[in-house]
Amino acid sequence: MKSRHAASIAPRFIAAAAVGAAVILGTSGCAMMSMQATTIPYSPADGVNVPDSGPINVRNALVVADEKGTDGNLIAALINTTDESQTLRIEYGDGETATIRVGAGETLTLGAEGEDPVLLEDIDSLPGTTTPMYFQSGDEEGVLQQVPVLDGSLDYLAPFVP
Structure with missing residues (x-):
């Protein structure tokens, strides 16, 4: 009970x-x-990472421009993930192009010691904005990416103002 x-x-x-x-x-x-x-993936730096541009990975891409935004220097790390030399093709502005050759398995850091940045003429983008750039390497289609445009007000970027 x-x-x-x-x-x-x-x-x-x-x-x-x-x-x-x-x-x-x-x-x-x-x-x-x-x-x-x-x-959530993000770029923890001033530049942007460019996804799916081909066998060359583009990391921390940014442009340092003059005050008028006429010309700019591209700074980035380019990483060739293959065992063959590859060419990165960049389109910007009104159909302007630049090509950069990266050796097999090599990391090329544009703007670092011993490596000059790539001068981009007629970018027509003021500092503080972004500029559209198309990155393509290998047989991949490539990708259009908005790349930040900065000026030389930061001490470490001042040497790269064209």
């Missing part, structure tokens, strides 16, 4: 457990369903 006291404890326990579960789900349920910020 069960006591009345034991019979009244079970419903109270179930009710307390249900309230506790509701509080836990109510306060953490949104976090369970939301995207984690650490899984």
Whole structure:
């Protein structure tokens, strides 16, 4: 024979457990369903990474321009992921082009010690804006990317103003 006291404890326990579960789900349920910020890819620098441009990976691409935005120097890291030399083709401005050869398995850092940036004439983009540039290498179709245009107000970029 069960006591009345034991019979009244079970419903109270179930009710307390249900309230506790509701509080836990109510306060953490949104976090369970939301995207984690650490899984979102981004460029943690002044420039941009160019996805899917071919066998040459373009990293931290930016242009340092004069105050009129007429000419600019392209600074970037170019990484050839193949065992053959590859050519990166860049289109900018009104159909202007530049080509850069990157050796097999080589990383070429434009604007670093011993490597000059690539002068882009007639970019027609003021500092503080972006300029559209098309990057293509290998047999890939290439990709159009908005590349930031900066000026020489930052000490480390001042030497690259054309």
